[in-house]
Amino acid sequence: MSHVLTCTGLDAGYTGRPCVRGFDLELAAGEVLALLGPNGAGKTTVLMTLAGLLPSLAGEVSIDGHKAKSGHARSAAKAGLVLVPDDRSLFTSLTVEENLRLSVRSRRSWPTERDTIVETFPQLADRLKVAAGALSGGEQQMLAIGRALVQHPKVLLIDELSMGLAPVIVERLLPIVRAVADNTGTAVILVEQHVQLALGVADTAMVMRHGNQVLQGNASELAATPEVIENAYMGEAFAGP
Numbered sequence: 001m002s003h004v005l006t007c008t009g010l011d012a013g014y015t016g017r018p019c020v021r022g023f024d025l026e027l028a029a030g031e032v033l034a035l036l037g038p039n040g041a042g043k044t045t046v047l048m049t050l051a052g053l054l055p056s057l058a059g060e061v062s063i064d065g066h067k068a069k070s071g072h073a074r075s076a077a078k079a080g081l082v083l084v085p086d087d088r089s090l091f092t093s094l095t096v097e098e099n100l101r102l103s104v105r106s107r108r109s110w111p112t113e114r115d116t117i118v119e120t121f122p123q124l125a126d127r128l129k130v131a132a133g134a135l136s137g138g139e140q141q142m143l144a145i146g147r148a149l150v151q152h153p154k155v156l157l158i159d160e161l162s163m164g165l166a167p168v169i170v171e172r173l174l175p176i177v178r179a180v181a182d183n184t185g186t187a188v189i190l191v192e193q194h195v196q197l198a199l200g201v202a203d204t205a206m207v208m209r210h211g212n213q214v215l216q217g218n219a220s221e222l223a224a225t226p227e228v229i230e231n232a233y234m235g236e237a238f239a240g241p
């Protein structure tokens with residue numbers, strides 16, 4: 001099977017010091033990967049490095065078989081890696097429509113792009129003229145994802161979708177992400193603290209701890225064995241009897 005994203009032996013970190021070591025990944029089109037792990041495990045660092053916002057310290061990243069330039073956000077975006085950061089980074093004084101429009105590549109396609117986003121997130125339909133800063137947290141997340149989608153990503157990187165959101169909102173948003181992957185073939189890496197909710201929509205899952213990949217597998221199998229996930233989070237020293 002050809003992979004839309006491949007990482008081989010990726011080291012990532014800050015000021016030349018790796019906090020993620022030897023990260024390997026093969027992601028297929030339309031696959032949703034739940035990237036899990038305790039605080040400080042290195043999940044955000046991986047996403048930032050893939051998005052070119054941090055230079056990699058070793059290893060290789062390929063997008064659709066083409067080697068990615070390390071630390072080059074613009075070429076990562078051009079190649080199809082788009083990040084939805086945990087703070088959403090919206091232009092809060094601009095309207096929903098303006099936020100979306102800024103990310104649309106061709107002016108001519110704007111009406112179609114807007115309609116597609118409204119179809120994906122019907123709740124945004126009558127919020128288009130509202131300032132992003134006046135939206136609810138859930139609506140802001142819809143806008144942040146919508147802004148990523150108008151860039152037609154091959155791989156959508158979503159950092160902490162649930163940040164600041166009630167679980168009920170997360171339960172509504174995650175199936176939309178799943179549908180986007182199914183309907184468009186976009187691959188998704190979903191960093192999420194709500195482990196069971198994430199596993200419920202993902203195909204595959206990976207747990208990181210202290211910068212290492214400690215567990216990988218099929219999401220529904222892992223969802224059925226929460227103790228395996230728990231041990232991966234805590235380390236063998238904390239494994240049950």
Ligand SMILES: Nc1ncnc2c1ncn2[C@@H]1O[C@H](COP(=O)(O)OP(=O)(O)OP(=O)(O)O)[C@@H](O)[C@H]1O
Nearest residue numbers: 013014015019037038039040041042043044045046
């Ligand atoms: N800007 C930074 N400069 C230096 N070290 C950092 C920086 N940001 C994160 N780190 C360190 O890198 C390591 C990995 O952090 P990272 O944010 O990637 O983890 P995470 O798994 O995303 O955690 P969380 O779930 O808390 O966001 C941690 O030890 C963290 O302290």
